[in-house]
Amino acid sequence: MNWGAMDRYAKSLIKEAGHHIKHSFFTEIEISSKSSANDLVTNIDREIEQFFITRIRRDFPNHRIMGEEGFGDEIQSLNGVIWFLDPIDGTMNFIHQKRNFAISLGIYIDGIGMLGYVYDVMADDLYSAMKDEGAYLNDIRLPQLTDTTIEESIIGVNASWIAPNRYVENNPMIELVNTCRGTRSYGSAALEMTHVATGRVDVYVSMRLSPWDIAGGMIIAGEVGAISSTLNGEQSSLLEQETFIVSNASIHSQLLEDFIVLKK
Structure with missing residues (x-):
């Protein structure tokens, strides 16, 4: 697996999806609830998940996808390559604040996390990481955390x-x-x-x-x-x-x- 190429592919998908989300603010957003009145979903959550799944299945037909809105595969084991996708993490913030939400994506192989992404759409901040290669914010490497105490936390x-x-x-x-x-x-x-x-x-x-x-x-x-x-x-x-x-x-x-x- 060429993880460098996969990283570039995933980042391109995420940025394109973020553009779609921003554009959605100029359209009517349909809101419904799932398990409770506070467990919200919109047509945009569903559209963005379907966007990812259509592309991934076209370009990587052997990969599996676990998505929040249920359009992916039924995952009962971690064998092979799995994309874990939340198209809009923080849907309540998306609805009420139009900010403080993110696209979340992790790509794993046989249960080992290889590529991770969190895209703060409205801030245009892309957090990313590749296994054993460090973590980045907009391509600037994040430093290692330093020790702290409960009192200072x-x-x-x-x-x-x-x-x-x-x-x-x-x-x-x-x-x-x-x-x-x-x-x-x-x-x-x-x-x-x-x-x-x-x-x-x-x-x-x-x-x-x-x-x-x-x-x-x-x-x-x-x-x-x-x-x-x-x-x-x-x-x-x-x-x-x-x-x-x-x-x-x-x-x-x-x-x-x-x-x-x-x-x-």
């Missing part, structure tokens, strides 16, 4: 984690919020992972993320030394929804041991 976490909930013990989360330097929540898992990769935040944690949410960002974050795992400390399976954390390596273990406690 900014935590990417949704406010609902602090209130009583059915997933994690909220009292340790309150302690984490009171101990860290600050918290942020941006509404796009893919963009939050790039914030960890650039050191803008030091941790991002979330429940129920799907493979297409994290596949691209994991490769980017890993290339600057960040650690990604489930909240049990296990590697993501990339086959189902899972809990998720990506963080500066120096505080990853402490977060899971002392602050982020899953309910039994």
Whole structure:
């Protein structure tokens, strides 16, 4: 596999898709809900996913695709080359803010992440990485992350984690919020992972993320030394929804041991 050529191909597709998304603001956007009133999808999400799938199937018929909107393949194993695609990560932001959303793409072979991309469409910022070749923002190499402490960290976490909930013990989360330097929540898992990769935040944690949410960002974050795992400390399976954390390596273990406690 010529990964350099694949990288150029993927970047071209992403930029073309981004142009289509920007143009969509001049058209009527159709909005509907999926699993709940807050789980939104638009005709643009579907059109962009179909755009990617049509091109990939034409040019790489032996590759498989897992896409959020369900137009790809049914993936039950990680064998071969798989494209993990979220055409618009942060659909609620896309609808309400017309910003703070991204195209997320990860290309894996036999479960190993080879190419990762997160494209902040409105900022025209393309984060990219190739396995063992570093991570980049608009072709400028990102530096390796430096060690930090909980007290010096900014935590990417949704406010609902602090209130009583059915997933994690909220009292340790309150302690984490009171101990860290600050918290942020941006509404796009893919963009939050790039914030960890650039050191803008030091941790991002979330429940129920799907493979297409994290596949691209994991490769980017890993290339600057960040650690990604489930909240049990296990590697993501990339086959189902899972809990998720990506963080500066120096505080990853402490977060899971002392602050982020899953309910039994």
